Amino acid sequence: MKKHNFYAGPSILPQYTIEKSIEGIRDFAGTGLSVLEISHRSKEFVACMNDTIALFKELLDIPSGYQVLFLGGGASMQFCMVPMNLMEKKSAYLNTGEWASKALKEAKLFGDAVEVASSKEKLFNYIPKNYTIPEDADYFHITTNNTIYGTEIKKDMDVKVPLVADMSSDIFSRTVDVSKYALIYGGAQKNLAPAGVTFVIVREDVLGKVTRPLPSMLDYRVHIKGESMYNTPPVFAVFAAQQTLKWLKELGGVSAIQKKNIEKAAILYNEIERNKLFKPTIADSEDRSIMNICWVMADNYKELEKSFAEFAKSKGMLGIEGHRSVGGFRASTYNALPRESVEALVGVMKEFESKN
Ligand SMILES: *Cc1c(COP(=O)(O)O)cnc(C)c1O
Numbered sequence: 001m002k003k004h005n006f007y008a009g010p011s012i013l014p015q016y017t018i019e020k021s022i023e024g025i026r027d028f029a030g031t032g033l034s035v036l037e038i039s040h041r042s043k044e045f046v047a048c049m050n051d052t053i054a055l056f057k058e059l060l061d062i063p064s065g066y067q068v069l070f071l072g073g074g075a076s077m078q079f080c081m082v083p084m085n086l087m088e089k090k091s092a093y094l095n096t097g098e099w100a101s102k103a104l105k106e107a108k109l110f111g112d113a114v115e116v117a118s119s120k121e122k123l124f125n126y127i128p129k130n131y132t133i134p135e136d137a138d139y140f141h142i143t144t145n146n147t148i149y150g151t152e153i154k155k156d157m158d159v160k161v162p163l164v165a166d167m168s169s170d171i172f173s174r175t176v177d178v179s180k181y182a183l184i185y186g187g188a189q190k191n192l193a194p195a196g197v198t199f200v201i202v203r204e205d206v207l208g209k210v211t212r213p214l215p216s217m218l219d220y221r222v223h224i225k226g227e228s229m230y231n232t233p234p235v236f237a238v239f240a241a242q243q244t245l246k247w248l249k250e251l252g253g254v255s256a257i258q259k260k261n262i263e264k265a266a267i268l269y270n271e272i273e274r275n276k277l278f279k280p281t282i283a284d285s286e287d288r289s290i291m292n293i294c295w296v297m298a299d300n301y302k303e304l305e306k307s308f309a310e311f312a313k314s315k316g317m318l319g320i321e322g323h324r325s326v327g328g329f330r331a332s333t334y335n336a337l338p339r340e341s342v343e344a345l346v347g348v349m350k351e352f353e354s355k356n
Pocket of ligand 1: 009073074075076077099143145146147166167168169186187188190
């Protein structure tokens with residue numbers, strides 16, 4: 001039976017990336033060596049790194065003045081690197097979920113990190129709208145897509161202070177005006193590559209303004225100077241990211257995939273609203289994520305939650321249980337998830353409805 005991969009992360013990759021990864025594991029760039037055993041200083045891997053950075057810049061239309069870095073440590077490492085590198089005294093955070101809360105917690109270790117608004121009292125089921133960002137903040141931090149709760153900030157904001165965004169789970173899913181951001185970061189394991197590599201897009205003029213001493217590994221300038229090779233980069237994950245970016249380019253780039261993503265999300269949200277057994281967790285459609293779609297059983301059918309989970313699994317729907325902190329269901333509809341998988345899930349939801 002065909003398996004449909006709705007896992008939130010690590011998550012589905014294009015078949016192209018899987019096939020090219022297998023080839024690269026056997027013979028990387030005609031070297032006769034595996035990508036798993038080649039020096040990161042070899043000319044073949046240096047070329048791979050440079051091409052991956054070039055594709056990254058091209059597909060996101062990154063203006064000059066920005067650097068793209070591939071680091072280790074996950075998005076979670078960026079929770080401390082951002083304040084260490086950018087905050088002298090004060091920063092501002094929008095608390096829209098568990099990842100945003102974790103980012104804020106780390107920032108508090110390094111200065112006055114202010115929570116400008118939070119949707120925690122409603123289990124993060126909306127994006128706060130009216131708040132004031134202190135003008136003396138060194139930056140304002142947002143999480144554009146809240147992977148666990150299924151909300152998303154889909155418009156690039158205009159703010160008076162440098163804007164920093166965790167885009168772990170929506171990078172490359174929609175067009176972004178990078179010029180509005182001072183720094184964008186994320187783990188690659190949601191929409192780009194296997195786990196192990198973290199991307200950072202940083203406008204160089206925001207760096208070098210803090211007085212605290214920075215450990216080399218936590219200093220963006222060190223990694224810029226080292227061209228993401230200050231220490232050994234996650235070679236295989238970078239190679240896989242290159243394959244995904246080639247696939248995306250071939251497909252027509254970010255605006256082309258965005259159109260498909262919006263269609264996929266609409267198919268699933270429509271079914272959640274139509275089906276008497278289910279209801280969406282995010283009421284305002286403006287706040288709904290197009291990458292992580294969350295729903296629960298409708299009030300009269302709560303007792304069917306477990307049996308729907310089992311039924312869906314028996315039909316090959318993998319990874320649709322909600323995050324352990326929220327329960328219910330979540331289908332991640334990342335770039336690589338084909339529309340047929342969404343249609344198959346909708347079919348299963350309809351079949352379950354007709355049985356109940
Ligand atoms: C998955 C995720 C993280 C954590 O990423 P790690 O690479 O595991 O540290 C952070 N932020 C968001 C929005 C995520 O989806």
